[in-house]
Amino acid sequence: MTREIQVTFDCADPRALSLFWNDVLGYELPPPPPGFGSWDEFSESLPPELRNSASAAQDPAGHGPRVFFQRVPEGKSAKNRVHLDVRAAPGLQGDERMAALEAECDRLVALGATRAERHEPSPPMGAGHIVMQDPEGNEFCLD
Template identity: 85%
Template sequence: MSTVREVQVTFDCADPRSLSEFWNEVLGYVLPPPPPGFADWDAFRASLPPELRNSASACVDPAGAGPRLFFQRVPEGKSAKNRVHLDVRAAPGLAGDDRMAVLEAEAERLVALGATRVERHDPAPPMGAGHLVMQDPEGNEFCLD
């Protein structure tokens, strides 16, 4: 029998700190505790050489149920559609107009945080309950589902 593994989702990005703060707001996540010996992340960053101060960040589910998200700075920008993306479950159990109203309200909240709305897919039974395609502030696609 195989062992169940934890999953971390890693994002290549230009600004790890800002992107982790965005996803904290989207998911209700928090920054993990700073490394031992540091009162907070700002103190840790101040201890690093300037070129490393925003090279990585992370966010975690405070309840410990969801995967850790890790953000690492890379020199290149995003150049194509993601092959893997997150589905943010904003309307589980809802259907039809009620579902789409909840997704639309969540899309408005996320746009105010820096997301971009890409397209709407209306419900199309039996295969699709309806969802919204979005992008985070660095252009990574995700869906409101």
């Protein structure tokens, strides 16, 4: 039996981080709860302390995992033990692959990501990748 998964991020600003990851992955916010025309309208109905306590990103085609963002009081304090690999250059190799990764890196930096380091191709084990951080410092790789 297979199971669906949801990837959950602890963060300080769930709405902003979900919008960032929606742009990265080509995902979208799920529809607002029934009876509300928008997430902003729903948020305004909540007590102030509950506003922006959670958000999500979902694959519009329904294939990829849902990504959930929950507000926590503590900040990030160490390197992630698990991270996402964003497949930005599947099937590409060598200079063509690294050029595609660099182009995606530039796009994500413009959205608020930080470039950490580039790893050159090292056959036979590594095709090359770029390590990045999202706006809250969570590491991920462009692969």
